[in-house]
Amino acid sequence: MSVSSFDPRATPTGAYRPGRIRDENLNTIMSAAAAEFVQHGYRGASIQRIADRAGLPKANVHYYFPRKTHLYQSVLKEIVALWNSELDELQVDDDPAQALARFIRSKVRLSFLHPTASKLFALEIISGAPNLQAYLSGELREWVAARAGVVQAWIDAGRMRPVDPLQLIVSIWATTQHYADFDEQVLKLMGKRRYDAAAMEQIADFLTDLILTGCGLEPPVS
Amino acid sequence: MSVSSFDPRATPTGAYRPGRIRDENLNTIMSAAAAEFVQHGYRGASIQRIADRAGLPKANVHYYFPRKTHLYQSVLKEIVALWNSELDELQVDDDPAQALARFIRSKVRLSFLHPTASKLFALEIISGAPNLQAYLSGELREWVAARAGVVQAWIDAGRMRPVDPLQLIVSIWATTQHYADFDEQVLKLMGKRRYDAAAMEQIADFLTDLILTGCGLEPPVS
DNA sequence: TAAAAATCTGGCCGTTTGGTCGAGATTTGG
DNA sequence: CCAAATCTCGACCAAACGGCCAGATTTTTA
Numbered sequence: 072m073s074v075s076s077f078d079p080r081a082t083p084t085g086a087y088r089p090g091r092i093r094d095e096n097l098n099t100i101m102s103a104a105a106a107e108f109v110q111h112g113y114r115g116a117s118i119q120r121i122a123d124r125a126g127l128p129k130a131n132v133h134y135y136f137p138r139k140t141h142l143y144q145s146v147l148k149e150i151v152a153l154w155n156s157e158l159d160e161l162q163v164d165d166d167p168a169q170a171l172a173r174f175i176r177s178k179v180r181l182s183f184l185h186p187t188a189s190k191l192f193a194l195e196i197i198s199g200a201p202n203l204q205a206y207l208s209g210e211l212r213e214w215v216a217a218r219a220g221v222v223q224a225w226i227d228a229g230r231m232r233p234v235d236p237l238q239l240i241v242s243i244w245a246t247t248q249h250y251a252d253f254d255e256q257v258l259k260l261m262g263k264r265r266y267d268a269a270a271m272e273q274i275a276d277f278l279t280d281l282i283l284t285g286c287g288l289e290p291p292v293s
Numbered sequence: 294m295s296v297s298s299f300d301p302r303a304t305p306t307g308a309y310r311p312g313r314i315r316d317e318n319l320n321t322i323m324s325a326a327a328a329e330f331v332q333h334g335y336r337g338a339s340i341q342r343i344a345d346r347a348g349l350p351k352a353n354v355h356y357y358f359p360r361k362t363h364l365y366q367s368v369l370k371e372i373v374a375l376w377n378s379e380l381d382e383l384q385v386d387d388d389p390a391q392a393l394a395r396f397i398r399s400k401v402r403l404s405f406l407h408p409t410a411s412k413l414f415a416l417e418i419i420s421g422a423p424n425l426q427a428y429l430s431g432e433l434r435e436w437v438a439a440r441a442g443v444v445q446a447w448i449d450a451g452r453m454r455p456v457d458p459l460q461l462i463v464s465i466w467a468t469t470q471h472y473a474d475f476d477e478q479v480l481k482l483m484g485k486r487r488y489d490a491a492a493m494e495q496i497a498d499f500l501t502d503l504i505l506t507g508c509g510l511e512p513p514v515s
Numbered sequence: 516t517a518a519a520a521a522t523c524t525g526g527c528c529g530t531t532t533g534g535t536c537g538a539g540a541t542t543t544g545g
Numbered sequence: 546c547c548a549a550a551t552c553t554c555g556a557c558c559a560a561a562c563g564g565c566c567a568g569a570t571t572t573t574t575a
Contacts, residue, residue: 092522092571092572096522109419109420111335111337111420112335112416113334113337114333114337115336115337116336116337118562118563119561127524128524129524129563130524130565131523133563133565134521134524138564139563190419193419193474193475194334194416196474196475197331197415197475197477198416200477207477207481207482211482212482215482234499234502235499237483238496238499238503239503241471242468242471242500245468245470245471246467249464249466252415252419253415253467255418256429256433259429259434260434260463273457277460277464278460278464280507281456281460281461281464281504284454285504286503286506313542314542314552315551315552339531340533340534341532341533349553351533352534352535352555352556355534355535356551356554357552359535360533360534361534517574518573518574518575519573519575521571521572522571523569523570524569526566527564528563528564528565528566529564532559532560532561533558533559533561534558535558540551541551541553543549543550543551544549545546545548
């Protein structure tokens with residue numbers, strides 16, 4: 072939820088520069104909004120409470136985001152961009168075990184690092200995805216189809232057990248996402264307060280082991 | 294979302310009997326409420342819209358559920374009861390492959406049969422589970438611990454590959470739940486409008502195959 | 516330093532919210 | 546068939562809602 076660390080307007084002195092205030096407030100408000108949207112949903116979120124979370128008067132929020140919809144869609148857009156940019160690729164030339172292990176690990180890390188983003192995305196889809204229809208049938212569909220194609224190529228080349236490639240991607244998505252979205256539930260089951268580095272390793276190891284073995288692959292020693 | 298089919302007050306003639314109107318309205322309202330809560334969350338749900346969905350005046354909803362919280366908690370309670378009653382068991386004496394396959398299948402069927410219930414449960418947990426804290430650290434925790442114990446016994450007896458039993462249960466929960474909760478997303482990826490019987494079979498087969506193989510078990514031919 | 520642009524914010528508006536009330540209609544057991 | 550219990554529902558209320566505006570303040574440009 073932070074602006075790119077490279078900003079052409081940055082000055083060594085940190086002095087005022089155009090847009091600095093704007094960028095800061097935009098980030099503050101969007102972070103506050105994401106938390107509020109996750110807790111109460113789009114309709115249940117209150118601009119007054121978002122303003123309180125951000126430490127700003129309500130009218131100031133409306134100065135940057137005249138309508139609630141704009142704010143919500145901005146937050147959602149940022150999440151989609153984050154997911155698109157940070158997720159590992161799968162290449163036909165890669166070793167299936169290595170590539171899948173790396174893919175699972177990057178998805179686990181992403182989920183653990185941005186739980187609020189993950190939850191808001193989940194919320195939107197569970198509620199019928201009124202703002203993501205185009206994304207789901209467009210970008211995401213092609214993204215998944217491409218990865219499924221790679222898996223299919225591996226299978227055709229006899230480099231892994233034949234499993235439905237689409238369902239495999241969906242299952243990786245489902246399990247990794249689950250730990251972020253349902254952290255309240257999973258942490259209670261694990262008897263922990265919050266995830267630590269060890270727990271994250273344990274979970275990444277488990278998922279890699281289960282899924283790779285399920286694909287008839289030897290999990291690489293990490 | 295329907296009342297127990299066995300009702301001691303039932304009469305062969307179907308004539309009026311005490312509580313008949315009440316039972317009917319209770320069910321109508323709770324179904325309408327579940328749909329509204331899934332679409333807009335607790336805070337975003339409007340009693341007026343719930344009344345509209347149920348085809349009743351708003352004041353009539355308040356007659357049965359004086360406060361919004363009561364209505365929400367009633368719906369949640371019903372879902373938890375449904376989950377508790379319909380899920381298959383795991384017994385130490387069972388054959389691991391058979392038992393796990395049956396467990397996965399029953400969870401898939403439950404998710405596909407009650408998507409709204411599944412979604413509302415997910416929503417509550419993602420939003421911080423303010424109404425399920427006791428359930429998560431109590432009943433559910435013991436339920437999961439018992440099943441994990443059975444899996445551990447199987448492992449100790451050398452009847453399956455050693456995997457973290459808790460994470461295994463969580464992963465089964467995650468994948469099966471995902472198909473119900475994220476149906477909007479999964480259906481778009483599969484290029485379908487809605488799940489049919491064939492799709493449900495395909496998904497249950499895939500999950501059984503992936504997870505059982507991942508546990509070093511031979512998936513039973515179904 | 517003066518003008519211009521950007522930012523800030525208290526107060527206001529019409530609408531929707533959860534919830535109340537009480538009078539009237541319906542259903543029930545006796 | 547009647548009195549009691551149950552159910553129906555339009556009208557109403559205070560609070561919270563999203564959004565608007567105009568004047569005050571700060572920051573940037575020239």
